[in-house]
Amino acid sequence: MTDTFPADAAAPFSRIMIRVAALVFCGDGVALIRRDRPTSTHYTPIGGNVETGEEVLAALGRELHEELGFDLGKATAPELLWVVDQMVSRPGPAPSPRKLHLIHRVHVTPRVRAGPATVEYDELPGGTREVGHIEWRDYRTTRDLPIFPLFPPIGPALACLPAPHAAITDAGLPAVTDDNYTWIV
Secondary structure (H helix, E strand, O other), rough: OOOOOOOOOOOOOOEEEEEEEEEEEEEEEEEEEEOOOOOOOEEEEEEEEEHHHHHHHHHHHHHHHHHHOOOOOHHHOOOEEEEEEEEOOOOOOOOOOOEEEEEEEEOOOOHHOOOOOOOOOEEHHHEEEEEEEEEEHHHHHHHHHOOOOOOOOOOHHHHOOOOOOOOOOOOOOOOOOOOOOOOOO
């Protein structure tokens, strides 16, 4: 069977989007966004898609401001921690893009941690918004989350860090594909 697409539509994974994310640490705590849906609860690091023509670190700063309400200048310099390649089909009429997730690490002081937002609103198609709750978790407990409710699936790697500032030796994490992930609605 052959899938066909309208002439002006791209085939699945034929376009690549870049998503930046920040693991914002304060001591052993890391900020994650918790999204409660009727059929699931899942977590994501703070972040979003890089806009056309936008620099990666500018996008990271914009996302931190939009989602946590603080300036990247109040954190340590961003460090690229991991890269996750995503080729996952998701429900909906548009073909799924391939995404490269660039996961950065920053550290903030307890004073900065006390100031950020506690909720985040994600724009959805049709003009509605989904509420995300900013939750600070001990980074070592991310291994206790089922693997895919933390997306991209970085929980095991995050929990294995010997310390929040620990150096890593391999920035590449396993790819997320239709073979090992089903999109959570």
